[in-house]
Amino acid sequence: MRKALDALYRLSAALAALCLVLIALMVVAQVAGRILDGARSLLGFEPLGLLVPSLAEIAGFLLVGASFLALASTLRNADHIRVIILLQMVPRSLARFLEIWVLAVAVALIAYFAWNAALLTLDSYQFNEVSFGIIPVPLWIPQAAMTAGLAVFLISLLDDLVVTLMGGEPSYMEPLPDHDLVEGTE
């Protein structure tokens, strides 16, 4: 069970990272095409009009994949920001109680969120909604990635809630082997 869950979080994070790599590749290809065209027109040739079709929209969709599929892994690496002054100051028993409260709120909210994201996806699928660009992308595809990311996030929150209720430490409280403080955000 533990192994299967960890594999799920890793797979989800890997897909998120893949989305970022794809964005970078597409944008670099677009810039390269523009530079090539610029060079051609400088030399007096006709520009080829090289461009990645619907780049802006597809990059936006990939960003949704990257942002949502990484939620669970971000939680487990303690990278979601929160204020922990109070948690550090109160006695351990109270801190445990607060931790359960925090996880319970998150589980309730993300369950509601995931459910509504699923409804949105279903709507787009049934009404066959597509994006406006040169390449009409069915909207249910990126929306399904959003829903899947929220679902995996929900599973990881439930995972941590169960662990905490059984008396353990949630994943994001365990010190990570190669986690430096610096990988912060700002």
Place this chain on the structure above:
Amino acid sequence: MDTTIIAIGLGLGMLAALATGIWVAVALFAVALAAVVLLVSVPAGTVLATTVWGASNSWDLTALPMFIWMGEILFRSRLSEDMFEGLSPWMRNLPGRLLHVNILGCGIFAAVSGSSAATTATIGKMSLPELKKRGYDERMAIGTLAGSGTLGLLIPPSIILIVYGAATEQSIARLFIAGVVPGIMLCALFMGYVAIWSVLNRSKMPPKEDPIPLWERIKATRRLFPVMVLIIGVVGSIYAGLAAPTEAAAVGVLLSLLLSWAAGTLNAKTFSQALMGATRTSCMIAFILAGAAFMTVAMGFTGIPRQLAEWIGSLNLTPYELLAALTIFFVVLGCFLDGISVVVLTTSVILPMIEQAGLDLIWFGIYLVIVVEMSQITPPVGFNLFVLQGMTGHNIFKVARMALPFFLLMVVAVALVVEFPQLALWLPHNMMAH
């Protein structure tokens, strides 16, 4: 029910949620949901899903992971060593000497990274031990680093300016360019202070080292030149309108990989660490932004920000009074919250107020970021303090005391930007792309 009471209730609810340790993004979603359910009769779940979908799938926002990734790659290269070796020979003869390496190093690294924690750590990794070895005053060594590390927020590319731009629908390119002059001004203020301090405190300065011949200096700096080219390329192409921020960032990622490869620091491990680090950091920020977008929509439904703006308007404050009050408010908020949370929390509530006061939103972004920079070095929550606590072993309150002069210099910078808005606005008004 009376809106005022509900507004106060929601504010207290937000504070309680944050104080008990609920993740900032989750707290934003939860409080916004409560506001929608309590105050308006719309299908809350549908509004939630469509708002988040709309806010998350954005071309402009793709600049965020790209710039974070670029910084993560360079953070894992040997830039830290190169920066100290390359800058220190030039600083030996200035009053304040190698202390300036901290400031300039941070300024330069800030121009490839949007993060102040990464800036502080990258520069400090090398400069703190070196300065200590040479007998520099520890208080100044740590203080300069804490202060100038915050430049990562202001000097483009800046993660927090992307967040502000996304939350307020302002052009990220213009915000970036607007940050250039105030960023350089802060660098100059810091360096001026260090120079004056060192003249007044000669006894605390270590003995002078011999100057290095010009050619040797250039040789020591040679490894910094590619980074300089990278900086000029990224910022210059945005300024000239040749590239959108995302495009400049993606090319920046490619060039950073090349630099790291040339320095021999690129391997499967550093590549995947940088990529996963960037994925998680941008996920965290994107999720907060999604929460902020929902909060903005929820607030719009409730009409709370409009009423707040009217109430502030009825007080007939001058812009100076309004900004003075806001500065104090942000600094207090920044004592307990990180910068991104401060920005998204406030933009969803106070933006109508700012518009009504007739303030330029690009200018306000720069003002807000300088104030948020101050919050990076105010205890008990300040990211630079956490980084420096980890690096030096001094507790955050001690580090904060060392950084106090630089906090005050930032207050001066805020006053200057308020008095002379052109410091921020002149460059973006003269950008080639509109």
